[in-house]
Amino acid sequence: MACTLFGFARCLSAEEPMEFDGQTYQLEAFVIYETPIKVIDGMTGEKYEGTNPVLLDFADTFNDLLLGYHKKLLIHEIEHLNFRLEDGLAFERELKDLSTSFGIKRFDVDHTKWMIKEKTILYRLNTEPFYKIEALIYWNVDELNRMLPNKPQGKYAKDIHYNEEKGIWERRVTTHWKVSYLKPPTGRNRYGNPVNIEKFQGLNLDTNEGYHFSQGLNNNVPPSGFKDVKLTYPVLINSTEPREEQVSRLQQTFVRNLIHIYDPFSWMARRDTRFRGGFYREMSEAVSKNRFNVRDREWFDQVFARLLSDVITVQHHGTQEIYSLYALNRFHLSRNILGEDLDLLNWNEGEKREGVGPNPNAKVSIRYKSPGGARFIVLDAYMRFADKFVDALRKNLSNRSWEISGQELFKRTIEEVSGVPFDVYEKNAIKAQKEMIEKYR
Numbered sequence: 465m466a467c468t469l470f471g472f473a474r475c476l477s478a479e480e481p482m483e484f485d486g487q488t489y490q491l492e493a494f495v496i497y498e499t500p501i502k503v504i505d506g507m508t509g510e511k512y513e514g515t516n517p518v519l520l521d522f523a524d525t526f527n528d529l530l531l532g533y534h535k536k537l538l539i540h541e542i543e544h545l546n547f548r549l550e551d552g553l554a555f556e557r558e559l560k561d562l563s564t565s566f567g568i569k570r571f572d573v574d575h576t577k578w579m580i581k582e583k584t585i586l587y588r589l590n591t592e593p594f595y596k597i598e599a600l601i602y603w604n605v606d607e608l609n610r611m612l613p614n615k616p617q618g619k620y621a622k623d624i625h626y627n628e629e630k631g632i633w634e635r636r637v638t639t640h641w642k643v644s645y646l647k648p649p650t651g652r653n654r655y656g657n658p659v660n661i662e663k664f665q666g667l668n669l670d671t672n673e674g675y676h677f678s679q680g681l682n683n684n685v686p687p688s689g690f691k692d693v694k695l696t697y698p699v700l701i702n703s704t705e706p707r708e709e710q711v712s713r714l715q716q717t718f719v720r721n722l723i724h725i726y727d728p729f730s731w732m733a734r735r736d737t738r739f740r741g742g743f744y745r746e747m748s749e750a751v752s753k754n755r756f757n758v759r760d761r762e763w764f765d766q767v768f769a770r771l772l773s774d775v776i777t778v779q780h781h782g783t784q785e786i787y788s789l790y791a792l793n794r795f796h797l798s799r800n801i802l803g804e805d806l807d808l809l810n811w812n813e814g815e816k817r818e819g820v821g822p823n824p825n826a827k828v829s830i831r832y833k834s835p836g837g838a839r840f841i842v843l844d845a846y847m848r849f850a851d852k853f854v855d856a857l858r859k860n861l862s863n864r865s866w867e868i869s870g871q872e873l874f875k876r877t878i879e880e881v882s883g884v885p886f887d888v889y890e891k892n893a894i895k896a897q898k899e900m901i902e903k904y905r
Contacts, residue, residue, distance in 0.1 A: 645689035764870025791904035
């Protein structure tokens with residue numbers, strides 16, 4: 465693969481090619497910026513002509529840090545996807561074997577739709593960067609403090625903000641991701657319909673809190689559909705912090721910021737939730753299409769499908785995977801969060817972004833009559849009795865001599881393997897499961 469990244473000619477040292485799903489990625493395609501990053505004086509809006517050693521030292525390493533992170537992101541994502549692909553195929557096989565033992569014959573995962581977006585993004589990431597950081601914007605903290613309570617004017621001043629509570633200046637980056645392409649022609653439509661998708665993100669560069677608003681991403685997006693993400697990066701330089709310490713801090717902060725703002729894979733799903741949760745949706749569809757001699761199918765289908773998925777999850781990743789993901793979604797996540805918490809960054813007149821933050825104070829309610837609550841009571845039984853519980857459930861479910869409600873079926877099975885009345889078991893299970901969930905709050 466030619467060294468065309470960023471339009472320059474010098475490559476990073478060649479490394480062993482990496483593969484994902486039959487596609488080879490040649491890492492020698494990465495190119496280091498030959499041209500130094502442009503530096504602009506935030507006060508004047510003009511090219512910076514000064515000699516501040518902290519700023520110049522940081523600027524000298526800026527391109528290497530950016531390209532180093534780009535390379536690390538590609539390598540990490542290939543390894544991540546390879547793990548998810550290998551683990552997913554094994555998970556699917558074992559889940560299919562388990563469901564087949566219960567007489568379920570229609571469980572199926574459509575591999576043609578599996579990781580399609582990820583493959584496209586990976587290809588684009590390997591051939592051309594998403595980010596085009598056009599300039600560093602230099603701000604002198606001493607000058608800014610002398611202006612207080614006023615704030616500089618000009619196009620770049622929108623990205624700095626004086627935090628009166630903390631008594632410090634803070635910086636932000638706002639990004640606009642665009643995807644634009646034509647759908648393939650169909651019927652009389654010879655040209656195809658235009659598709660436009662957007663993602664808006666912002667990050668407080670000093671607190672690593674920000675916002676994320678996305679329309680989601682279609683599977684049929686081509687690599688060329690991703691448009692460049694252009695931005696500037698503000699830098700606050702002070703006169704009190706030693707030179708080496710300040711440069712090191714700026715470098716570390718920049719890389720930490722990149723982790724949040726340069727993630728082309730997070731559209732609707734965050735990195736810490738992607739590919740998690742087993743194949744619950746596919747299993748739910750399969751369970752609903754099979755006949756079982758039970759009533760209350762809506763409750764039963766959800767609880768049974770979740771149990772099957774949870775069993776394989778425990779065998780593959782341990783019980784912590786179930787509780788950590790549940791707690792993440794229940795207490796800590798919001799689709800509008802970017803970084804460590806939600807910050808809408810409404811720093812200027814006319815900015816009125818609204819979003820929903822996480823709810824760390826959310827209560828944990830486990831009720832057997834609710835499918836979501838019954839999940840944990842049934843999971844508790846599996847954790848305590850493992851195959852004994854699964855075998856008893858399989859036997860009771862195969863008994864077609866009488867019709868029973870799904871709730872009663874699980875009650876009887878739990879009583880059978882535990883040897884205690886269900887109301888006693890339920891009370892103890894709810895207490896134990898709440899304690900487990902709270903460990904991950």
